[in-house]
Amino acid sequence: MSSPKFQDLSMGSKTIVLVELLLFAGALLITVYINDLFNFISTINTPLNTLFVYSFVFALVIQLSSLALGLYDSKLRENFxxxxRRQLVAVAIGFFIVTLINPFYGIKSLPIDILAMSSLMSLVLGCSFRYITLKLDFFGFNKRKILVLGAGERASIIEKRMRRDVDRQGFHVHGFIVMEGDLDAGVVNENRIEFDGSLVNYxxxxxxxxxxxxxxxxxxxxxxxxxxxxxxRGVEITEILDFIERETGQIAVNLIYPSWVIYSNGFSSANHLxxxxxxxxxxxxxxxxxxxxxxVMLITTILIKLDEGLKAPVFYFQERVGLDGKAFNIIKFRSMRIDAEKDGAQMAQLNDDRTTKxxxxxxxxRVDELPQIYNVILGDMGFVGPRPERPEFVQQLIxxxxxxxxxxxxKPGxxxxxxxxxxxxSTEKDSLEKxxxxxxxIKHRSFLLxxxxxxxxxxxxxxxxxx
Structure with a gap:
């Protein structure tokens, strides 16, 4: 599945990207203009054409920082x-990068005070705009209207797993057409449509x-x-598996059939380089x-020793299943008591009482994961990939x-x-979801992902x- 192009984004997403570009660029221009009026810092000799270029570089740097912090993720589940908070970090990173770029402008460079005030204004304008977008729900613009052919068990995954507004930001469900052979455990609360007419006309x-x-x-x-x-006639036709994959970033394992895997793109590593x-x-x-x-690792080692004594082991070695099912020993900072598995192998739990202070x-x-750098150097793991599980659990999960x-x-990551x-x-159900x-x-594995x-x-x- 190719990455979405700008012209394919919803109107709300385009609005946020473009408006913030203008807001951040405008913040710098406005700051310079106010300074020229009141001269509270110093006289700025930067030509107007260079100032416009600088303003857009300034805006793009902040937007790249915002992208890295997930602020342009259409499914960002955050309150204002x-x-x-994310915008504050994005602007701070942007300010740091711009100050590194600033000397390259030579005599046309801007005073650091102007950049600092521009960053502050960017934060205020950006937060104000985001507050408005959250209240008015800009992402609701230009949603695709979809019609689901089927109202049985396969179709019900849309109702059960994509029932919240945040899950339907890119589309609106018109209804589910009841088909012959649909199972009883199907759609319940959505609009069920029964008709014998022409599908294309409808x-x-x-x-x-x-x-x-x-x-x-x-x-x-x-x-x-x-x-x-x-x-x-221009109506897109999509298979339910592809629809779920596109909208949720996951593959519905319980709906997979072998021919879909065989004929779909992906699931292969053709990039030999x-x-x-x-x-x-x-x-x-x-x-x-x-x-x-x-x-950081040195400080962690000292803290573990101070917390549990000089004789307490710092590292924890554990067998995991890697590429092609081969076992290897993973190394981590020990985060649990020494006797954590005295009763046998157990999956770690959220707020596990076996965890030390x-x-x-x-x-x-994620500091406990840092020693796995050694596993990466050995070639047992990569930086990105499915997390390796223990052999005791893998056999049962398979x-x-x-x-x-x-x-x-x-390769695990x-x-x-x-x-x-x-x-x-930590349950088998969680393993299925993961x-x-x-x-x-695995299907979409690429350098960009x-x-x-x-x-x-x-x-x-x-x-x-x-x-």
């Missing part, structure tokens, strides 16, 4: 306070933009000619990260969850798509949203 009369095929019984049951007529350079890239990043984080902190900010073993077709999209969980995201990652995951992981570390 959370958005304002779609055109009601302004349907997309038809999602989700009937339970397809053999000799789909109105192929009607769907073809809709297609050539990536495969060849994979270890070199990961090892280089691991070495760089080691140079940056060694003071220092362990709670290092788990929250038996109970279809396609679970497919997550071992790629320090962070992954599932860790970004799904909260911490598998949906892992399969999505890896980069996005790494940027969003930085956000998790900054705001302490680890497990």
């Amino acid at each position: 306070r959370g958005v304002a 779609a055109l009369e009601h302004g349907i933009d997309e038809i999602v095929v989700a009937s339970d019984e397809r053999r000799n049951n789909l109105p192929v000619d009607e769907l073809f007529a809709c297609k050539i 990536r495969n060849t350079l994979d270890w070199f890239f990961n090892a280089s990043m691991a070495f760089t990260l080691l140079l940056i984080t060694w003071p 220092i362990g709670k902190f290092i788990r929250k900010y 038996k109970n969850i279809p396609y679970y073993n497919e997550r071992h077709n790629v 320090l962070t992954g798509w599932a860790q970004l999209k799904y909260p911490y969980g 598998l949906k995201y892992d399969l999505y990652y 890896d980069l996005l995951i790494l940027i969003r992981t930085v956000e998790i570390v900054l705001f302490g949203k680890g497990r």
